[in-house]
Amino acid sequence: MSHVFILAATHHRVPRWFTEGLAVHEETQASPEWGDPTTPDILIALRDRKLLPVADLGRGFVRPQYPTQVFVSYFQAGQICDYIGSRWGDAKLLDLVHAYAHVVSTREVIQKTFNMSVEDFDKQFQAWLYEKVKVPVASFDEWHRRLAALAKQAQGGQYDEVIRDGDAVIRLYPEYVYDANAYEFLAAAYLAKGNKQAAATVLHTYMQAGGRKPEVLEHLAQLQEEQGDPQAAAATLERINYIDPVFDPDQHRRLGALWLGQKNYAGAIREYAAVVAFHPLDAAAAQFDLAQAYFAAGQRDKAEDAVLAALEAAPGYRPAQKLLLQIKSPH
Numbered sequence: 518m519s520h521v522f523i524l525a526a527t528h529h530r531v532p533r534w535f536t537e538g539l540a541v542h543e544e545t546q547a548s549p550e551w552g553d554p555t556t557p558d559i560l561i562a563l564r565d566r567k568l569l570p571v572a573d574l575g576r577g578f579v580r581p582q583y584p585t586q587v588f589v590s591y592f593q594a595g596q597i598c599d600y601i602g603s604r605w606g607d608a609k610l611l612d613l614v615h616a617y618a619h620v621v622s623t624r625e626v627i628q629k630t631f632n633m634s635v636e637d638f639d640k641q642f643q644a645w646l647y648e649k650v651k652v653p654v655a656s657f658d659e660w661h662r663r664l665a666a667l668a669k670q671a672q673g674g675q676y677d678e679v680i681r682d683g684d685a686v687i688r689l690y691p692e693y694v695y696d697a698n699a700y701e702f703l704a705a706a707y708l709a710k711g712n713k714q715a716a717a718t719v720l721h722t723y724m725q726a727g728g729r730k731p732e733v734l735e736h737l738a739q740l741q742e743e744q745g746d747p748q749a750a751a752a753t754l755e756r757i758n759y760i761d762p763v764f765d766p767d768q769h770r771r772l773g774a775l776w777l778g779q780k781n782y783a784g785a786i787r788e789y790a791a792v793v794a795f796h797p798l799d800a801a802a803a804q805f806d807l808a809q810a811y812f813a814a815g816q817r818d819k820a821e822d823a824v825l826a827a828l829e830a831a832p833g834y835r836p837a838q839k840l841l842l843q844i845k846s847p848h
Contacts, residue, residue, distance in 0.1 A: 519543050527617040534574035534594045535617060539610065541595025542602065552595075554692040554727035555650065557661075558585040559592045563654045568593050568643060572623045572635050600642050605631070653690045660689035664699060671702040679706035687722075694728035701733065713740055724753065731757045731764040738771070751775040751784075766795040773806060782814035801831035808840055820844050 519540040545552040577590030616626045627635045670678045683703030700723035707716035717740040741750040754772040773788030789807040808823035827837040
């Protein structure tokens with residue numbers, strides 16, 4: 518959608534780096550969690566000083582010189598827009614949109630909009646960016662070595678060693694939430710030692726750092742529920758809906774039960790309706806759950822429809838028969 522607006526506003530004259538950068542920038546405007554954590558490929562490019570001058574950034578999208586340069590260019594373009602927004606405000610980003618509606622080069626646009634040369638802009642932007650990422654960039658090689666050692670310890674069942682070293686590895690590169698990450702190694706070690714509270718704390722930190730594996734978040738929700746925190750469990754499962762809403766019907770059923778228990782009837786109806794939409798083998802139970810949520814919400818007509826659907830699937834289903842009697846009893 519961002520591209521549609523920007524291309525139209527600039528009469529399709531906008532350079533690719535700017536329209537891509539704005540789209541990346543706008544991903545995080547509703548919530549910082551909607552952006553992507555910094556990948557190792559990006560850190561390597563930063564470590565090796567492979568960023569392009571802004572005047573040549575379009576080349577990184579259309580004529581990449583190394584395998585990951587397109588992804589690095591997306592990151593750089595988004596960071597440039599973040600930098601402009603944080604230093605001058607979003608009005609300057611809009612000024613750039615208007616400037617690119619004319620046949621002008623990036624060099625001319627930067628000079629006119631910011632009253633500085635493109636070389637000075639690059640220098641100031643990169644100083645800002647490297648200050649932001651100085652810890653993971655400076656410690657990248659050490660992190661890589663220590664993560665490999667941690668993985669070996671985890672594979673060998675050396676749980677005490679993983680617990681001893683895991684936090685330090687995370688601190689070197691907190692945004693690494695991809696495959697074989699220290700958060701999961703550390704949580705598994707705590708679980709092996711019977712410390713569910715510590716495991717839940719680690720996985721919650723993983724989630725806050727941008728971790729998005731639905732199976733890991735489901736596990737976190739289970740731990741939170743076991744520890745008597747249904748509100749946290751529901752919030753964790755709700756996040757999966759924004760990551761992979763068709764990941765697992767059991768996740769929707771669990772979330773429906775949690776919302777129903779917390780009297781969030783609209784949430785429970787939504788989740789149980791999602792279970793029904795999966796066409797589960799036990800259609801009677803799915804429709805019965807939905808009927809209960811409708812009944813709790815005071816929507817008797819819809820509750821009756823759902824409970825009759827449950828009885829159509831399983832005429833002898835006693836819980837549904839009892840609920841139908843409740844629904845049909847005088848108000």
